[in-house]
Amino acid sequence: MLNIVIAGVGGQGTLLASKILGQLGLNHGYDVKVSEVHGMSQRGGSVITYVRLSKEERLYSSVVEQGKADVLLAFECLEALRSLPYVKPGGTVIVNTQEIMPMPVITGAAKYPDGCLGQVKAKAKADVIALDAIGIAKECGSNKAVNTVLMGVLAKKLPFSRGQWHSAIVQNVKPEYACVNRNAFDRGYYYGENS
Amino acid sequence: MKQLLLGNEAIARGAYEAGVRISSAYPGTPSTEINEAMARYSEVYSEWAPNEKVAVEVALGAAVFGARAMACMKHVGLNVAADPLFTAAYTGVNAGLVLVVADDPGMHSSQNEQDTRMLARAAHVPVLDPSDSKECKDFMSIAFDISEKYDTPVIVRLTTRVAHARTVVEPGERKDIPLKEYAKNTAKFVSMPGNMIKRHVAVEQREKSLAEDADLLSVNRIEWGDKELGVITSGAAYNYVKEALPEVSVLKLGLAYPLPRRLIEGFAKEVSELVVIEDMEPFFEDAIKAWGIPCSGKDKTGIQGEIFAGKIAAKFKGDPDPGPMTFGGIPVRPPVMCAGCPHRGLYYVLSKLKLNVLSDIGCYTLGALPPLNAVDTCVCMGASIGMAHGAEKARGGQSKKTVAVLGDSTFCHSGITGLLNMAYNKSAGTVIIADNSITGMTGHQDNPMSGKDLSGQPAPQLDAMKLCEAMGIKNVRVVDPFDLKALENAIREETARDELSVIISKRPCALIVKQPNTPYYCDEAACRNCGLCLKLGCPAIVKTEKGVRVEESQCVGCGLCAGVCPFGALSIRGNDHA
Numbered sequence: 195m196l197n198i199v200i201a202g203v204g205g206q207g208t209l210l211a212s213k214i215l216g217q218l219g220l221n222h223g224y225d226v227k228v229s230e231v232h233g234m235s236q237r238g239g240s241v242i243t244y245v246r247l248s249k250e251e252r253l254y255s256s257v258v259e260q261g262k263a264d265v266l267l268a269f270e271c272l273e274a275l276r277s278l279p280y281v282k283p284g285g286t287v288i289v290n291t292q293e294i295m296p297m298p299v300i301t302g303a304a305k306y307p308d309g310c311l312g313q314v315k316a317k318a319k320a321d322v323i324a325l326d327a328i329g330i331a332k333e334c335g336s337n338k339a340v341n342t343v344l345m346g347v348l349a350k351k352l353p354f355s356r357g358q359w360h361s362a363i364v365q366n367v368k369p370e371y372a373c374v375n376r377n378a379f380d381r382g383y384y385y386g387e388n389s
Numbered sequence: 390m391k392q393l394l395l396g397n398e399a400i401a402r403g404a405y406e407a408g409v410r411i412s413s414a415y416p417g418t419p420s421t422e423i424n425e426a427m428a429r430y431s432e433v434y435s436e437w438a439p440n441e442k443v444a445v446e447v448a449l450g451a452a453v454f455g456a457r458a459m460a461c462m463k464h465v466g467l468n469v470a471a472d473p474l475f476t477a478a479y480t481g482v483n484a485g486l487v488l489v490v491a492d493d494p495g496m497h498s499s500q501n502e503q504d505t506r507m508l509a510r511a512a513h514v515p516v517l518d519p520s521d522s523k524e525c526k527d528f529m530s531i532a533f534d535i536s537e538k539y540d541t542p543v544i545v546r547l548t549t550r551v552a553h554a555r556t557v558v559e560p561g562e563r564k565d566i567p568l569k570e571y572a573k574n575t576a577k578f579v580s581m582p583g584n585m586i587k588r589h590v591a592v593e594q595r596e597k598s599l600a601e602d603a604d605l606l607s608v609n610r611i612e613w614g615d616k617e618l619g620v621i622t623s624g625a626a627y628n629y630v631k632e633a634l635p636e637v638s639v640l641k642l643g644l645a646y647p648l649p650r651r652l653i654e655g656f657a658k659e660v661s662e663l664v665v666i667e668d669m670e671p672f673f674e675d676a677i678k679a680w681g682i683p684c685s686g687k688d689k690t691g692i693q694g695e696i697f698a699g700k701i702a703a704k705f706k707g708d709p710d711p712g713p714m715t716f717g718g719i720p721v722r723p724p725v726m727c728a729g730c731p732h733r734g735l736y737y738v739l740s741k742l743k744l745n746v747l748s749d750i751g752c753y754t755l756g757a758l759p760p761l762n763a764v765d766t767c768v769c770m771g772a773s774i775g776m777a778h779g780a781e782k783a784r785g786g787q788s789k790k791t792v793a794v795l796g797d798s799t800f801c802h803s804g805i806t807g808l809l810n811m812a813y814n815k816s817a818g819t820v821i822i823a824d825n826s827i828t829g830m831t832g833h834q835d836n837p838m839s840g841k842d843l844s845g846q847p848a849p850q851l852d853a854m855k856l857c858e859a860m861g862i863k864n865v866r867v868v869d870p871f872d873l874k875a876l877e878n879a880i881r882e883e884t885a886r887d888e889l890s891v892i893i894s895k896r897p898c899a900l901i902v903k904q905p906n907t908p909y910y911c912d913e914a915a916c917r918n919c920g921l922c923l924k925l926g927c928p929a930i931v932k933t934e935k936g937v938r939v940e941e942s943q944c945v946g947c948g949l950c951a952g953v954c955p956f957g958a959l960s961i962r963g964n965d966h967a
Contacts, residue, residue, distance in 0.1 A: 259699045300926070304720035
């Protein structure tokens with residue numbers, strides 16, 4: 195069984211990531227549960243979606259609870275910190291190092307945590323992979339491809355091949371963005387191998 | 390072929406397969422995607438109605454005249470539609486009539502945690518309560534069959550974690566359900582007292598016979614396990630029970646109302662301890678206790694919020710309590726108006742003028758949050774106008790300090806009658822229609838003011854100016870909320886009057902029209918650190934030690950900030966001090 199938590203800021207494309215991941219599971223004979231967030235909380239607020247995949251047993255709940263996540267895929271640094279309690283000891287945290295200021299920080303009522311990424315690394319009882327996914331996405335030609343860059347990194351932790359991911363991505367994005375997204379995925383997939 | 394469908398998409402699929410012909414709805418999280426999915430089936434006529442009452446009346450009319458029909462809404466929408474529902478329960482339906490109503494335990498995107506089962510019981514209408522997308526699809530067919538067999542509207546009740554969960558569904562074929570004959574039957578369908586006294590007897594008989602049949606309904610089932618503990622549950626809570634307590638005996642209620650008494654009594658006799666685990670109100674628990682069967686549940690699970698597996702394992706198995714799923718000690722990230730949002734200009738001016746703002750349900754409710762802090766009240770669809778009128782009549786002259794604000798879709802939903810009341814009763818006040826040409830918060834659905842219908846085809850567009858004129862309102866004007874000066878003048882002038890005024894603050898939602906996407910920047914040399922731009926509450930403008938920084942990845946180039954800055958510090962690169 196695989197429990198994945200996808201955390202980010204409304205508008206970053208976390209829903210597409212969970213949809214593609216769910217589709218992959220379905221394509222390859224897994225029982226799948228995906229829990230999404232729609233409506234008010236999508237408007238620039240914290241958003242969390244859950245993806246559960248299982249080949250052995252039937253799944254019931256669509257929610258991943260505290261300490262149960264094998265992987266936390268965080269689209270933003272503060273959201274990674276917020277969602278750390280989901281991760282089980284020995285799990286994996288994949289974090290985009292991008293920092294998006296929440297409104298209390300913008301107005302000066304609160305402070306963005308100093309050395310947020312350092313705190314994620316220090317507090318996580320898990321393997322932390324940090325990358326500038328938005329920088330990579332821009333190099334691929336679109337800010338919006340940040341989700342496919344992160345999916346590329348995630349792919350290394352899951353039992354699906356690069357080709358299987360490519361087809362699930364192409365199924366779920368507009369044809370004109372397929373090329374950008376495939377490239378972005380590959381940049382994530384091979385992240386850390388040549389550096 | 391198996392598909393991964395949202396609960397809402399599976400509801401639409403189930404309705405399609407059950408031969409539904411008519412679907413009417415008003416968008417509302419977590420129900421919106423049902424009718425969006427319905428619109429993809431060309432065999433079904435589907436539409437956005439201006440509100441849930443209309444949607445239910447449309448579906449009722451279709452059902453009475455022989456077509457299987459449905460109406461979809463969020464839980465609070467059923468309050469609006471309660472009027473036709475309560476009497477449709479008396480008249481009966483002819484062809485099947487199903488209402489799909491989505492509750493929101495945990496209030497992810499809602500103003501309260503009301504439990505639809507309570508309202509359904511009050512209306513004497515049966516309720517089905519699916520647990521996942523497969524059941525969403527399957528229960529729709531069952532709901533239509535029950536509706537026709539017992540001649541009653543049926544509610545299929547969802548909760549957020551069912552409506553917005555994607556799980557595996559095997560789609561089937563559409564059943565060929567012909568139109569039923571319509572025969573005039575005034576004793577049944579004319580709700581005069583003499584007729585309805587007899588119909589009330591029929592309602593009671595129907596409910597009794599359905600309750601008896603419910604003992605044998607396949608959607609109510611026992612999964613025997615260890616008999617030390619027996620759990621009665623339904624809906625999303627069933628999933629958490631199965632995760633947390635896989636070894637216990639479970640009575641899963643697919644029909645949440647009326648309850649299968651003999652089945653429950655039999656189950657209770659077989660188990661040593663009986664608990665009820667249900668989202669929201671102690672609906673099953675109270676009924677079971679009233680039959681004299683000892684049980685517990687809400688004393689451990691509580692009424693507020695969602696019940697997850699971790700909590701169940703802690704309360705009923707002695708596992709360590711995982712505590713609430715919120716993580717403190719770091720800045721919260723509340724929702725915000727998007728960069729480029731037209732409501733920002735409106736609320737900036739309202740905040741500056743320090744007016745009492747009686748707001749309404751929509752994206753513009755977010756004007757209540759810091760730094761705008763502009764909203765005094767928000768209660769229900771359309772309440773802004775009624776409350777503004779009440780405030781004026783109570784205090785006399787309050788209208789000089791008060792405005793009502795509501796969106797275009799909310800105005801069509803429930804604002805028109807409130808405005809008519811103000812006009813008719815010679816009220817003073819300023820009503821601002823924040824017209825962004827779309828129903829925004831629910832994810833961009835068209836409405837009678839947007840010029841398009843559910844299928845995306847051009848549709849007649851309500852002319853709010855003419856409507857106001859027809860009501861006899863003399864002061865009506867349209868202003869662009871990004872023209873801050875003009876908007877401020879308009880609000881000052883209209884609130885100064887002793888008459889009723891309407892201001893249409895018109896600019897399309899930033900997410901439906903292409904934005905310039907040329908980011909602004911802050912010239913540090915020109916910035917005097919006055920903080921005015923920060924009062925906009927724009928997610929792209931961030932406070933720094935010396936002044937502000939524009940976050941290029943967030944900025945859409947709307948330029949509102951440049952209009953606020955008195956020192957010309959905010960501009961597009963290469964276009965300084967523009």
